[in-house]
Amino acid sequence: MKKYVYAIICFLLVCVCLNGCKKSSTAGDQPVVISLTYANFPPASTFPCVQMERWKTEVEKRTHGKVAVKTFSGGTLLDAKDMMDGVIAGQADIGCLCMAYQPGRFAVTNALALPFGIKDAKTGSKMLWNLYNKFNPSEFEQVKVLTMFTTAPSNIMSRKAVRTLADIKGMSLRASGGAGEILQAWGSNMVGMPMSATPEALQKGIVHGLFSSLEVMKDFSYAELCKYVTMTDTSIYPFAVVMNKQKFDSLPDDVKKVFDDLAAEQMQWTGEYMDNHIAEAIEFSKQQHQVEFIELTDEQKAEWNKLLEPIIEKWIEDNKAKIPAEQIVSDLKNMMEQPE
Ligand code: 3IO
Numbered sequence: 001m002k003k004y005v006y007a008i009i010c011f012l013l014v015c016v017c018l019n020g021c022k023k024s025s026t027a028g029d030q031p032v033v034i035s036l037t038y039a040n041f042p043p044a045s046t047f048p049c050v051q052m053e054r055w056k057t058e059v060e061k062r063t064h065g066k067v068a069v070k071t072f073s074g075g076t077l078l079d080a081k082d083m084m085d086g087v088i089a090g091q092a093d094i095g096c097l098c099m100a101y102q103p104g105r106f107a108v109t110n111a112l113a114l115p116f117g118i119k120d121a122k123t124g125s126k127m128l129w130n131l132y133n134k135f136n137p138s139e140f141e142q143v144k145v146l147t148m149f150t151t152a153p154s155n156i157m158s159r160k161a162v163r164t165l166a167d168i169k170g171m172s173l174r175a176s177g178g179a180g181e182i183l184q185a186w187g188s189n190m191v192g193m194p195m196s197a198t199p200e201a202l203q204k205g206i207v208h209g210l211f212s213s214l215e216v217m218k219d220f221s222y223a224e225l226c227k228y229v230t231m232t233d234t235s236i237y238p239f240a241v242v243m244n245k246q247k248f249d250s251l252p253d254d255v256k257k258v259f260d261d262l263a264a265e266q267m268q269w270t271g272e273y274m275d276n277h278i279a280e281a282i283e284f285s286k287q288q289h290q291v292e293f294i295e296l297t298d299e300q301k302a303e304w305n306k307l308l309e310p311i312i313e314k315w316i317e318d319n320k321a322k323i324p325a326e327q328i329v330s331d332l333k334n335m336m337e338q339p340e
Contacts, residue, residue: 039077039092051270080194100177108137112238113178115308124150125271144248146241149270151213153233157226158209175211179235218281223289
């Protein structure tokens with residue numbers, strides 16, 4: 001009897017041992033999961049977050065699960081204006097920022113918001129990416145840039161119709177950065193705030209409209225309140241996706257390569273997504289909310305554009321001591337003529 005008990009105890013001990021060995025031997029074969037946080041400021045349905053989810057999916061696929069990206073929309077990890085400093089401080093590993101919210105900080109790349117008449121997000125995104133790579137500006141030296149892109153051109157979305165310069169005079173309209181300067185040149189009472197603060201300001205009547213790309217008519221349901229759109233097709237908003245530098249440097253080379261290979265592709269994907277989504281949002285606004293789209297006459301366009309002429313010259317004057325402002329403007333004009 002005792003023999004049996006010993007035999008059973010021995011058998012059990014061997015089992016425990018083998019099991020332990022098995023565990024420790026397979027641990028080395030398991031993929032080491034690198035977990036990264038990615039902060040974004042607007043709601044999940046909006047384009048900065050759509051591109052974020054696309055990037056996450058591609059990264060997780062291309063690293064075969066070695067990297068897991070945890071995304072935070074709606075400012076739950078970092079808010080609009082804290083994005084750059086929050087990523088530098090490591091509060092998030094990655095963050096998506098709109099340069100217009102700290103315009104002085106991104107002196108070189110914010111040139112994209114000047115009124116050049118860039119026709120769509122695909123063109124704007126490519127110009128921004130080329131400009132960034134050519135000048136490698138010091139404004140981004142504390143971070144690793146993962147990609148950049150722009151919105152489509154801005155138009156006026158308002159509760160009351162804007163048909164003439166007299167209509168816009170004194171009207172409280174929300175914008176940021178370079179787009180804000182354009183509104184001021186047209187005589188609007190420009191109210192500066194991030195897009196994420198705009199739904200509440202519109203609801204409360206603090207502003208009577210906004211100046212941005214038109215996909216927000218659908219994604220933020222502004223079409224419910226703003227029954228008029230005045231087509232101006234001016235200024236775009238430049239964005240950057242930045243990563244904490246130490247965190248990037250700590251990644252294995254194969255992962256770094258996946259991120260680098262994805263940078264230009266993500267820029268292009270986002271520009272195309274934006275342009276397609278604008279077309280949908282225009283249809284949606286017309287069909288579901290009977291929004292009126294107001295076209296300016298050629299004469300009016302000339303009058304409105306004339307007011308914007310001093311903006312680029314003034315930008316060169318204000319910035320040329322710090323950055324090669326003249327070169328930047330001439331490069332951007334050249335790129336516009338041959339975007340491919
Ligand atoms: C934007 C920002 C967040 C979500 C959707 C958006 N569409 C256009 C913008 C540009 C922008 O940052 C702004 O403030 O108008």
